Amino acid sequence: MSLWNRAQQLPPDALRQVQNVYSEQFPMEVRHYLAGWIEDKMQQWNEIDPENIAHSQYAHTLVAQLIQEIENKALSYGSNEDLFLVRMRLQEAADTFKARYLNTNPLGLVSIVRECLKIELNLVQQHENMLGVGSTPSLVMEPCAEIVSELEILKRRTQETQDELRQLEQEQESFALQYHDCAKITAHLSHIQSQEKTPQNREMETNLRRRKETCEQQLAQKVSGLLQRRMDLAEKHKGTIDRLNSLQQRILDEELINWKREQQMAGNGKPFNTNKLDQIQEWCEALAEIIWLNRHQIKECERHQTKIPITPPGGVDMLPTLNSHITRLLSSLVTSTFIIEKQPPQVMKTNTRFTATVRLLVGGKLNVNMTPPQVRVSIISEAQANALLKNDQMNRGEQSGEILNNTGTMEYHQSSRQLSVSFRNMQLRKIKRAEKKGTESVMDEKFSLLFQSQFSVGGGELVFQVWTLSLPVVVIVHGNQEPHAWATVSWDNAFAEQGRIPFTVPEKVPWPHVADMLDAKFKSATGRGLTEDNLKFLAGKAFRSPQVQDYNNMLLSWSQFCKEPLSERNFTFWEWFFAVMKVTREHLRQPWNDGSILGFIGRRQAEDKLKSSKSGTFLLRFSDSELGGVTIAWMYEDTTKSCDQRDVFMLQPFTSKAFAIRPLADVIADLTYLLYLYPNIPKEQAFGKYYTPMGGEPPSNGYVKPHLITHVPGFPVPPVWSGASSLESYPNTPQPMYPMHDGGMADPPSVGSNTADGVPPDQKPSLDSPLFDAANVLSDFP
Helix, strand or coil: HHHHHHHHCCCCHHHHHHHHCCCCCCHHCCCCCCHHHHHCCCCHHHHHHHHHCCHHHHHHHHHHHHHHHHHHHHHHCCHHHHHHHHHHHHHHHHHHHHHHHCCCCCCHHHHHHCCCCCCCHHHHHHHHHCCCEEEEEEEECCCHHHHHHHHHHHHHHHHHHHHHHHHHHHHHHHHHHHHHHHHHHHHHHHHCCCCCHHHHHHHHHHHHHHHHHHHHHHHHHHHHHHHHHHHHHHHHHHHHHHHHHHHHHHHHHHHHHHHHHHHHHHHCCCCCCCCCCHHHHHHHHHHHHHHHHHHHHHHHHHHHHHHHHCCCCCCCCCHHHHHHHHCCCCHHHHCCCCCEEECCCCCEECEEEEEEEEEECCCCCCCCCHCCEEEEEEEEEEHHHHHHHCCCCCCCCCCEEEEEECCEEEECCCCCEEEEEEEEEEEEEEEEECCCCCCCCCCHEEEEEEEEEEEEEECCCCCCCCCECCCCEEEEEHHHHHHHHHHHHHHHHHHCCCCCCCCCCCCEEEEHHHHHHHHHHHHHHHHHCCHHHHHHHHHHHHHHCCCCCCHHHHHHHHEHHHHCCCCCCCCCCHHHHHHHHHHHHHHHHHHHHCCCCCCCCCHHHHHHHHCCCCCCCEEEEECCCCCCCEEEEEEEEECCCCCCCEEEECCCEHHHHHHHHCCCCHHHHHHCCEEEEEEEEEEEHHHHHHHHCCCCCCCCCCCEEEEEEEEECCCCCCCHHCCCCHHHHCCCCCCCCECCCCCHHCCCHHHHCCCCCCHHHHHHHCCCEEEEEEEECCCCCC
16 A cells, blocks of 8 residues: 555544645645655655755756656646646646756755655554554665564564563572572471480471472472573573574675665765665664673573573583674674765875764764774775785784874764764875886775774773775875876776775676766766767777677776777877866856757767758767867858858867866857757757856956957857958957967868868868957947
């Protein structure tokens, strides 16, 4: 049964609480008429973290789908007059969501929906728990209901063994009292037997013998009962420990390991639900409490057994084994839940401040904070990390570098119930590198930050030496090493296998896995991921085989990815992709998210598309020859000639340096012969919203602010110059011209620049140097 159907069966008071949850922000009509769709998307609602700005694009997609579903539902009621008000209410909600959230705050709407569903679920579960009805564990809001259920079972078993232990104590006390009475009877009998055999003494002796026999029979029964109760209790503790072991393995080896894997994949841009760690902490704290209580019970059983040391004939004392087993469970729990909540940067520059946060998930429950532990950080090499995993310890003072501000004290935060320490001012001063072999570079070498501490539990009864390793780190000393360092980190994050030897990764991986990694990184950096066509283009470039139709069964090697230069280039595939991603993130994010930049398309394919388009049609592609370069390709038809000439031109690539001077949208606005974004979108519609406004307040510093205009010699001049036949109309105006780049790395001239089409070379415009013309613009100029 769906959550909404269960909510509708609540009693009136609870149902009113559900009604109060939904307001104008998220109307009840939307919840009711889209109940099935909303609950089908439970996983998406749960995966998006409203506090993580990196999830904005995912939230935007989900909100857009919600709005579309609302509008479709409203349209389906169009012919039903009885549902007129419902249709209007749904359409009003869709319009509100568009205006308030879709493009400005999609995470806000996701947060509202999540909170509504959470409160609704809690109300339903409270009511069903009162009725003794089992709740359905299929909702994503309770992703691991079986874990919660198992914890409840273990809590009940622990309470039951506590009650049985109390009864055992009472029976043992009763046995001790009766044993004392029996001993008194035996002593009295011995005294009487040593006296004169008078009739009175004989009668007393007979009575005492009878009482002694009865007492001994009762003691024998009590001994048998005590032994049986002890064995039953030990068996029950064994069953509890077995269940604890299974559940702990699931939480630590599945849930926590999956969280760590998701944390690593977040380094490549994958969505990451940081709130999941709080849920895991709740489970670990519950485990710690149950383990501690059972351990205490077993120690109590050992104490009782010491007081009355009776053992069954041929029996085996299980208590030492149980005590050892449950202590190992506690040790495993403590050492495994010492985790890095916030990883240090995986590309780490020397003499640059960085941060990290370490957390002990069970620290608050075990009162570790009563003796605040110190945490020390060091950096170790791949070989040292390998030795550490084998030996479970490091030689004192062994490290591969010097880190400043590398010690901190863990603190307990009452509001969040977290025991953690944040290192906010660490700095890597020195690094000791290993000898390089073959083509290895310093950007291939991986290190790791080692966090170490010591905890005492139970007033010093147990002391744990704990450590944890960060994700692999590549150390650089200069910014130009960053692209290759990120290649090493990205490959490691994407393809590291669980339980590997540090920090081995496969040399070759299937292309679909590489494509998934590239898509995640590009989406995280720019806001929009890569299409199938984009990925196919990238595969052709990576494999140096653009003619291949299906790359899914091909393996891409590490060398092809970032070691071997592309054909006829002096840079690698990764360097090209990284530069494209960087320029898109810094200068082209909005038009890329709008779909206005085709980007990943080859030169010939761009020419083929434009040749069949009308004059003035243009597209934007990433340059094959210029790192981080963006080329404008367009179809131009010169109608001033005797016979119309159609040709495709490609402008020398623009890079970040150019966009810092003149944004892309303004460049497109300057070039008046660019009319339609491929295939047939007016350029004002595609880029008009990004134009820099003209005019504004006059400068107050006495200087005239120049206005830069992009101009390609041989083509019509921008309209800002209209009214004058040439720049010479303003002889006193400065006329510097700034070339975009030198032509050494530019794309070759367009196919239209050859002489085979009958146009003399001296009449063909030269596109190797698009120019910025600086025209001083004053309000009182003519």
